[in-house]
Amino acid sequence: MANTMQFDLVSPERSLASLSVTAVQIPGADGDMTAMPDHAPTITTLRPGLLKVEAPEGASEYLVTGGFAQINGDGLSVLAEKAIPVAEVTRSHLDDLIAEARASHDAAKEGDDQTIVDDAAKLLADMEALGTHMSL
Amino acid sequence: MPNLKDLKNRIESVKSTRKITKAMQMVAAAKLRRAQESAEASRPYAERFNAVMAGLAASVGGSDSAPKLLRGTGSDDVHLLVVMTAERGLCGGFNSNIAKLARQKAEELRLKGKTVKVLTVGKKGRDALKRDLGDLFVGHVDLSEFKRIGYTNAQDIAKDILSRFDGGEFDVATIFYSKFVNVVTQIPTAQQVIPASFEETEGDDSGAVFDYEPSEEAILADLLPKGVATAIFSALLENGASEQGARMSAMDNATRNAGEMIDKLTIQFNRSRQAVITNELIEIISGAEAL
Numbered sequence: 001m002a003n004t005m006q007f008d009l010v011s012p013e014r015s016l017a018s019l020s021v022t023a024v025q026i027p028g029a030d031g032d033m034t035a036m037p038d039h040a041p042t043i044t045t046l047r048p049g050l051l052k053v054e055a056p057e058g059a060s061e062y063l064v065t066g067g068f069a070q071i072n073g074d075g076l077s078v079l080a081e082k083a084i085p086v087a088e089v090t091r092s093h094l095d096d097l098i099a100e101a102r103a104s105h106d107a108a109k110e111g112d113d114q115t116i117v118d119d120a121a122k123l124l125a126d127m128e129a130l131g132t133h134m135s136l
Numbered sequence: 137m138p139n140l141k142d143l144k145n146r147i148e149s150v151k152s153t154r155k156i157t158k159a160m161q162m163v164a165a166a167k168l169r170r171a172q173e174s175a176e177a178s179r180p181y182a183e184r185f186n187a188v189m190a191g192l193a194a195s196v197g198g199s200d201s202a203p204k205l206l207r208g209t210g211s212d213d214v215h216l217l218v219v220m221t222a223e224r225g226l227c228g229g230f231n232s233n234i235a236k237l238a239r240q241k242a243e244e245l246r247l248k249g250k251t252v253k254v255l256t257v258g259k260k261g262r263d264a265l266k267r268d269l270g271d272l273f274v275g276h277v278d279l280s281e282f283k284r285i286g287y288t289n290a291q292d293i294a295k296d297i298l299s300r301f302d303g304g305e306f307d308v309a310t311i312f313y314s315k316f317v318n319v320v321t322q323i324p325t326a327q328q329v330i331p332a333s334f335e336e337t338e339g340d341d342s343g344a345v346f347d348y349e350p351s352e353e354a355i356l357a358d359l360l361p362k363g364v365a366t367a368i369f370s371a372l373l374e375n376g377a378s379e380q381g382a383r384m385s386a387m388d389n390a391t392r393n394a395g396e397m398i399d400k401l402t403i404q405f406n407r408s409r410q411a412v413i414t415n416e417l418i419e420i421i422s423g424a425e426a427l
Contacts, residue, residue, distance in 0.1 A: 008184075011181065011287070012181045012287040012290075012369050014174075014177040015181075028349055029349065029350055029358075030349050033349075040347055041345060041346045042348070042349060043188060043192075043346045044348070044349040045350070045355050045358050045359070066362070068355065070184070070346075079181055079184055079185055079188075081362065082287075
């Protein structure tokens with residue numbers, strides 16, 4: 001079929017998904033973007049967020065943190081440091097992530113590098129927004 | 137000639153040794169399968185990651201704005217050797233082979249007048265290197281509490297190494313681990329992680345010109361630390377599989393040797409038993425003849 005592309009989601013520990021999809025919404029570092037077949041080759045880093053996959057068989061969602069997405073002619077590969085299917089995400093997962101983000105935010109505040117503090121604050125905000133979004 | 141009782145005890149003790157080595161072999165075989173599976177599961181990530189990084193590194197690498205992790209600090213005076221070994225022994229030459237390679241490398245670097253620092257991961261490597269390189273140790277990572285090595289373990293080690301790098305403690309970092317080929321072959325390997333070097337891709341993506349979001353430099357700066365963690369993670373998994381493989385074949389040998397020993401001792405035992413009987417008979421007969 002012309003209107004699908006190969007999609008792979010891999011984390012360091014295992015490969016989570018590999019299927020043909022029609023569209024994938026990626027939480028890119030500079031904002032969300034949707035990749036559809038024949039998208040221009042792109043590499044973007046990810047911010048923590050939701051990866052929405054639309055396949056002919058049905059849609060699925062994953063919570064991803066860190067890593068990057070690579071779109072090329074054949075399809076899309078997402079390499080995430082952590083990827084969890086949304087159905088398996090619990091409040092405690094999120095709490096862990098928020099705690100982690102807060103810890104790095106606090107650690108960053110000790111230093112004097114403003115960009116790191118900003119980054120950490122953004123990460124923290126992202127995490128909390130995620131929780132609200134998923135109504136957990 | 138050892139008496140019968142001693143021989144019997146000896147046979148019993150070798151038999152129980154054989155039971156233990158046999159059990160260890162089977163446990164290692166089961167663990168090996170799991171370790172191999174996780175090593176294989178991690179491969180797609182590492183491969184893709186390296187492919188993308190190689191592309192990025194090739195396009196940004198030459199410029200002066202390239203991150204330090206890629207370019208290096210400009211000198212190579214201080215080397216950090218990260219020696220990854222097992223937490224347990226009884227796995228043949230696994231630990232000592234890695235330690236040997238690390239020792240050679242350290243010696244080589246010292247002859248060239250470089251400063252060497254050693255970070256050990258795993259208790260056995262620490263013990264093996266303590267005598268020769270003990271004064272060069274800068275740290276130790278203990279993984280004995282973790283049943284399964286996860287990516288977080290690798291991240292922690294990477295974080296430790298990176299903070300040392302940022303602190304200017306070293307210029308070049310090399311990891312030592314054992315590459316798993318098959319159950320009988322594991323190759324001790326040294327791999328340089330800082331400054332990062334990526335293998336050239338097999339030309340699969342070379343045609344495509346990518347858009348980068350944010351910029352190439354920003355992506356590279358974001359991904360390089362992750363590259364260190366990824367390299368360490370795959371090394372840890374390779375090591376895990378190698379350890380179990382080495383242990384399995386070592387224990388297989390031990391089991392076979394114990395079997396041979398039992399056979400030998402049993403023959404000796406039977407001979408002595410017969411000798412004792414013959415002796416008794418001779419005594420009885422010669423006693424009867426004397427009457």
